[in-house]
Amino acid sequence: MAQVPVMNAAGKEIDKVTLPADIFEVEVNVGLMHQAFVRQMANARQGTNSTKRRGEVRGSTAKIYRQKGTGRARHGARTAPIFVGGGQAHGPKPRSYEKDMPKKMRRGAIRSALSALLRDEQLVIIDKFGIDQPRTKDIKQILQALTGGENALVLFTEGSENIQRSVSNLPKAQALRANYLNVRDLLQYDKVILPLDALDVIVSIWGTQKEGATNA
The missing domain is CATH 3.40.1370.10 (Ribosomal protein L4/L1)
Structure with missing residues (x-):
């Protein structure tokens, strides 16, 4: 001691x-x-961080331009993560740490x-x-x-x-x-x-x- x-x-x-x-x-x-x-x-x-995925953001799901003949990549909706205002790819969701x-x-x-x-x-x-x-x-x-x-x-x-x-x-x-x-x-x-x-x-x-x- x-x-x-x-x-x-x-x-x-x-x-x-x-x-x-x-x-x-x-x-x-x-x-x-x-x-x-x-x-x-x-x-x-706290584990409360949360982002919206492409299925959760507000936006039209209509095809934004035709599939062929534009010379651009194929896209189906403006909610895709690569567009401004689109969903967040692999973003955080509420979870316990x-x-x-x-x-x-x-x-x-x-x-x-x-x-x-x-x-x-x-x-x-x-x-x-x-x-x-x-x-x-x-x-x-x-x-x-x-x-x-x-x-x-x-x-x-x-x-x-x-x-x-x-x-x-x-x-x-x-x-x-x-x-x-x-x-x-x-x-x-x-x-x-x-x-x-x-x-x-x-x-x-x-x-x-x-x-x-x-x-x-």
């Missing part, structure tokens, strides 16, 4: 915390994370992402934010003290909506509930800020003991 420093809102180390190895020290599987990312992006697509992925693989992808963040020193543990009311200025100062910038994913728990509202005005930061962890958000920011209460939520959801209890 890895011991990592716990920072306060001023960016000073005040303690250490032991992170469970079954979540934060697993072998990083890049291929598994990529598969989870592709699945997440595919499942976010949904991809499936076994639960064990999804859980493994999240653990790989968390382990990669810890390995690359992108995970910052904080005791608490101490924000009693939503103020963008306060959260900006905290992020500057912890990371030296604003490109960060801030995890929070239920009842900490002040954090979410404070982060929402920062263009390079995002707030995410700890029980909504996903590979895309974990890997697209320079730093991930993890309060201790959010850490408890992650351990309760993504730990192997929880998985064993679920399978039982």
